[in-house]
Amino acid sequence: MIWFHTPNKVVEIMRRHNISPDRAFGQNFLIDETAMRSIISATKIENSDTVLEIGPGLGVLTKNLAAQAKGVTAIEADSRLLPALEETIKGAKNVEVILKDALKFDLNNLPPYSCFVSNLPYNVANPILRRVLSSGKFKMAVILIQSEVADRLLAKPGTKTYGALTIFCRYYARIRKVRDVSPGCFFPKPKVRSTILRFDMHEGITPDPDLFMLVRQSFKHRRKTLMGNLIKAGYARTTLTKALQGSKTNKLSRAEELSLAEFQALYEALNS
Template identity: 35%
Template sequence: MPKVKRERQGAAQRKGQSSTQQAVRQSITFNKDFGQHILRNPMVVQSIVDKAAIKSSDVVMEIGPGTGNLTAKLLEKAKKVIAFEIDPRMVAELRKRFMGTPYMSKLEIIVGDCIKSEFPDFDVCVANMPYQISSPFVFKLLLHRKFRCAVLMFQKEFAERLYAKPGDKLYCRLSANTQLMARVAHVLKVGKNNFKPPPKVDSSVVRIEPMNPMPKINFVEWDGLTRILFTRKNKTLSAIFKSKTVIELLSKNYQIYCSLNEIMVADDFDIKAKIDEILTECAFNETRARTMSIDQFLKLLERFNANKIHFSS
């Protein structure tokens, strides 16, 4: 058989295999309960991989690989890809897609919920995140700490909350908690028509790099403070700390702390006066949480704790 003819037959065979794989993927009914929206634009897929700056020695953790469009590009770059997939149908599709290829030995699939599972060791995390697990995943990832960077796609407004700055409309507890532990940057907008099926809203890709070293604070205390302040983020701190519920909580925590540490509480101790004193000392009486920087939150927490007032019992 002439060489040209053999090459044409080989090309046709590869095209037929590709078409078969595509037909299989198209036949899958996507599960809305899992937030399945498959990224189909190869240019966007490549941009995400490029932003991750993956090295040949890197282990990459991917969440929700779906039919493997992003996985395939990650396998080209990384030493290994560990993919969490909760849908057994997608697991079967992934295995079918890479079976018999050199990439199969580089791919490890963990079947299950990444929120309920222990994270493996990895260098980079790349994912098209289901909306339902966006918030818990971000905090689990940041507390894991042992990674270089993460390039993650979220629904547009959620992504904007991650990198919102003090004074921005979307600046919230999520913003402060995330930026305490990491640097967050917006890298790419992704329209809803780049997905199948198209979601109701556009998406954005962010790059997250954990702080090194991490702030040396009690994260439970930090979370307690920001929870109180952002519940009423447009109120002044003076108004927030006059709330009966807040006063009762801090008074109870103060009594517990003093009891555990064998500290006598003066008969005339006034928790309200002490709180006012701290706010005045920090010049935060008229400050609102929506305008406060990370350093300001840290300063306020330090002054409260130094005065034996805590936000966790």
């Protein structure tokens, strides 16, 4: 049984606690039962699993996760929401709430979790996503995110939306689309559509900042060739020519034409 707030209930709770959605926190509360059911179903969590949630808001998703998981840790930045959040999760003894800005919170201070779940605020989605994926703390994640960002993560090489963020995320996880979520599923309604994504983390992956630097440098000017961007970044032409040949990369290629595996091959050739 999925438990959720109707729009009228959300308004009543916020009025009672004298709070309103704050644009500074990118707050759009999920109020749709079907969307919430899709998130819960995509996690496939069991009663032995532990979950970390960032941005619990009014606590509706938190309460539903707690009903199925061993424990839920919820990190909330907005202290105004705490009374409403505590009211919603009342009786759920397996929920720990941490009042902290997730961007300033060191995930290394937390134990490993089975799953990460979040209705990510649009204004901080990118940096939080990067921190979560690179932390090595999770086996999988289910994230509700702005569709424009989701399209970038799902993009294929050779397309306009394919970029450095695509490669960064695929380095850490296999990503699949669960479903789109319309603006009417939130209160207040955002101006854009959202998408639920599931991330299955690759095992044994550690951050490779030098590879990521190469990727960012390669995408700095999308209209330039890969070779042009990397020469501008400081690589010697002779070194690049040899590495491109060694990795079987066309010297006229642009960054958006290379897959993660091809970037890894080029990186290895540059450092051999």
